[in-house]
Amino acid sequence: MTLTHIMPSLRSSLPAHLDAGVWPPTARWGADGDLQVGGVSLAALAAEHGTPGYVVDEAAVRDRCRAYAAAFGPDAVAYTAKALLSCEVARWVAEEGLALYAGSAGEVRVAELAGFDMTRVTLYGSAKAPEDLEAAYRAGVGTIVVESLGEITRLAAAAPEGQRVLLRVLAGPEPAGGHDRRFGLRVAGGEAAAAVARIAAQPRLRLAGFDCSIGHQLNRFGRYEREIGRLCEFAAAMHRAHGAGFEQLNLGGGHAVAYRPAELDLALDAFATRMRAVLHLEAGRHRLPAPRLTVSPGRAVVARAGVTVYRVLAIARTQGGERLVAVDGGMSDCPATALCGSRHSAVLIGRAARADVGPATVVGRHNDTDDVVVPDAELPSDVHPGDLLAVAGTGAYHHALASNFHLVARPALLAAADGRARVLVRRESLDDLLARDLR
Ligand SMILES: Cc1ncc(COP(=O)(O)O)c(C=O)c1O
Secondary structure (H helix, E strand, O other), X not given: OOHHHHOOHHHHHOOOOOOOOOOOOOOEEOHHHOEEEOOEEHHHHHHHHOOOEEEEEHHHHHHHHHHHHHHHOOOOEEEEHHHOOOHHHHHHHHHOOOEEEEOOHHHHHHHHHOOOOHHHEEEOOOOOOHHHHHHHHHHOOOEEEEOOHHHHHHHHHHOOXXXXXXXXXXXXXXXXXXXXXXXXXXXXXXXXXXXXXXXXXXXOEEEEEEEOOOOOOEOOOHHHHHHHHHHHHHHHHHHHHHOOOOOEEEOOOOEOOOOOOOOOOOOHHHHHHHHHHHHHHHHHHOXXXXXXXXXXXXXXXXXXXXXXXXXXXXXXXXXOOOEEEEEOOOOOOOHHHHHHOOOOOEEEEOOOOOOOEEEEEEEOOXXXXXXXXXXXXXXXXXXXXXXXXXXXXXXXXXHHHOOOHHHOOOOEEEEEEOOEEEEEEOOOOHHHHHHOOOO
């Protein structure tokens, strides 16, 4: 029972509760509905930089990097760049001691521009284009993840002498439903063993261990534990057959993030302790020296650091009584909401909310019934065009997945820290968009 249950009138006069597990750690209400992140007013940012706008709490990203480094130890954590990347974000990650998982020539280039130590960059990807591999060779990335048999021949022909590689292994059973579209080398049927033999026969390549990716938004440990067991069993067999080294086991990412107050994220410290213990146990059982355990989280490093600010453009009520609040963005800046069904939290900002709070569906501007930004928001009944909304938990896979659907320009990415805001990636202009149309 909360105070607002006992005194319902308070619901309309108190600012919305900011759940500590969902909003950036520096999110605070100022006077008159002024929501601040990193000590910066989101309404002021909207006025200066326009909407929609992505705002990243720099301290929150740095804190998560430090928490990961502390939980897993030095050199054990790589940030998976595809969740959110700009040169500045790469610099924060590097300064906080994390390595980087890059999945394209573009991500490799950003790492270089950010001054990343390229020996700490891993290139992964189920279908690497020739230019991805060329960028990796030229930049001197430390490690390349092999994800198909054909790739071994390509790497053996062109990779720098002594290129360190990991093998992406699919050791577990197929996911339910029988549509296993994952890339990687399957242990069942001997494909993974054949890959180890092929790599061992290539003097240019040095197999350093194994890599896997077992899912997304996982907050339980069981699947990771079983994967460690299966990978150790496979590694032991490869050690016996080829004397193949096993110095690193990358357990991937997929660590869950809470988007709503009732949701659970992955308990990081307990997870790290448990995974280390299981690895020691399993490696010991197979008489292998325990390899270095590494992880490559994306979402869990940046999701909670991000907030998107929208302006309300229109209000409608359906025949069924559903209140639709349409904002100036949508599936072009938050496609993950439609793709993955992530359900975010939203609040009114920029003015004191005096009216009662009620259910609302925040929808986008793309003339598509799937264009939902927040499916079940709780917003004051007097929300009207011109108001500002802040949506929590948009740090991962929002800026990264943004598109120009409807020929809408992509929002700016801003960083807020210590009362100052900086533009990391400027807003796209219509001229930017039209410059690519050769008319
Ligand atoms: C090896 C590896 N690590 C990490 C990730 C990122 O996943 P998440 O953002 O859920 O942590 C992926 C995604 O495909 C991956 O392949």
